[in-house]
Amino acid sequence: MFKLFRAYSGDPILSLLPRFQNDPRPEKINLGIGLYFDETGVVPILDSVRQMLATRGEPVVDLSYLPMAGDTAYRQVVQELLFGQTAECIQNRRVSTIQTLGGTGGLKVGADVLHHNFPTAEVWICDPTWDNHVSIFAGAGFQVHRYPYFDAANGCVDFAALSETLSGVSPHSVVLFHACCHNPTGADLSHPQWDALIEIIGAQRLIPFFDFAYQGFGQGLDEDCYAIRAMANAGISFLVANSFSKNFGLYGERCGALSFVCQDASEAECARGQMELAVRQNYSSPPRHGARIITGVLKDALLRKCWTQEVEAMRLRLATLRQGLYTALQQRSPEQDFSYLLKQAGMFCFIGLNQAMVEELRERFAIYAIGNGRLCLAGLRHNAIEYVAKAIIEVSRPSPLNQKFA
Ligand code: LMR
Numbered sequence: 001m002f003k004l005f006r007a008y009s010g011d012p013i014l015s016l017l018p019r020f021q022n023d024p025r026p027e028k029i030n031l032g033i034g035l036y037f038d039e040t041g042v043v044p045i046l047d048s049v050r051q052m053l054a055t056r057g058e059p060v061v062d063l064s065y066l067p068m069a070g071d072t073a074y075r076q077v078v079q080e081l082l083f084g085q086t087a088e089c090i091q092n093r094r095v096s097t098i099q100t101l102g103g104t105g106g107l108k109v110g111a112d113v114l115h116h117n118f119p120t121a122e123v124w125i126c127d128p129t130w131d132n133h134v135s136i137f138a139g140a141g142f143q144v145h146r147y148p149y150f151d152a153a154n155g156c157v158d159f160a161a162l163s164e165t166l167s168g169v170s171p172h173s174v175v176l177f178h179a180c181c182h183n184p185t186g187a188d189l190s191h192p193q194w195d196a197l198i199e200i201i202g203a204q205r206l207i208p209f210f211d212f213a214y215q216g217f218g219q220g221l222d223e224d225c226y227a228i229r230a231m232a233n234a235g236i237s238f239l240v241a242n243s244f245s246k247n248f249g250l251y252g253e254r255c256g257a258l259s260f261v262c263q264d265a266s267e268a269e270c271a272r273g274q275m276e277l278a279v280r281q282n283y284s285s286p287p288r289h290g291a292r293i294i295t296g297v298l299k300d301a302l303l304r305k306c307w308t309q310e311v312e313a314m315r316l317r318l319a320t321l322r323q324g325l326y327t328a329l330q331q332r333s334p335e336q337d338f339s340y341l342l343k344q345a346g347m348f349c350f351i352g353l354n355q356a357m358v359e360e361l362r363e364r365f366a367i368y369a370i371g372n373g374r375l376c377l378a379g380l381r382h383n384a385i386e387y388v389a390k391a392i393i394e395v396s397r398p399s400p401l402n403q404k405f406a
Helices: 016-021 047-056 072-083 102-117 131-139 159-167 191-204 223-233 265-282 289-299 301-332 355-365 382-396 401-405
Strands: 095-101 123-127 144-148 174-178 207-212 238-243 255-261 348-350 374-376
Touching (some): 047 289, 047 301, 072 095, 072 238, 072 289, 095 102, 095 265, 102 207, 123 159, 131 144, 144 159, 191 223, 207 223, 255 265, 289 301, 355 382
Parallel strands (some): 174 207, 207 238
Antiparallel strands (some): 095 255, 348 374
């Protein structure tokens, strides 16, 4: 029977990592996977996490199952981090949050709940997006459509095309958004654009589903919550899948959450039940360790302050790497305009590299990027900026990058 199986071609992001690790060239640079590396090329363990484990890492006394929804204290701190401690939606208990296996687990549970309850609903996902989004929603049974997102000529959001498309989408469709630090483009909606979108969503009665994997890496921990908080204040019902892989550096612990923002407390209670059902069908209950670390840090004033500063330091370092790459590219190719790079935010930048250019970067320069042209700034080091800029300009000649966009 298993002879019928087709070979898996691998994941465009995850399969690149072992390839990079096995590359013997000493000059290699990993701008592929969205991992935050420090200046020494190491994925750092945050001080707040280390301190939490050192001071509060007493022997674990309970190894029994967590409930299907996960750890209660964790669910509470996550909710407060997303919506703000005094948020009306929390006070009125109209948000229901469960612990999930990373942001991906949150997306999968949310997709299952939505497809189970709205079997004829379709999903709309931005183009381009994180490679796994289409796979998750198609895997949950949805028919997946794409809405235009990126203005390639100007390196920013194509808001006119986006809003025109979403204005014509049928009611009760699910629409996936990136809350901040759009993956792969780094191009985010402005506050007025989010406000305009909320009007469209309300008028069309759409179901927004936010992927929130980079909180703190865009404009700041609270600032990056603008879209989800504005949506909650507008009384829209929606979902948020968030991840602590990047902002806690807890990639391997699979720490995330899924929140349903509802109209009232009884609806939220039922949403929790639906999420629990989907969790039970997929993996029964989440693991303990990562949630314990995050709760320990966020509930301790000093550790929380330390963590907040660490996230801010990562954010600022990404911004200086972005500025450095911009300057180096602009100096090497003054006839092109790279200023759009500075308006993009977060871990990623998108400068119009095509598949052939990405392959040449890897083969000739040992620089790894994703096939769609995405570069992860968090894999760059300041002393490698000139090398990377030179290589980018070299592989992109004779067709300038900006022209490739158009
Ligand atoms: C990425 O986009 O590179 C990360 O989110 C890692 C992943 O799971 O794809």
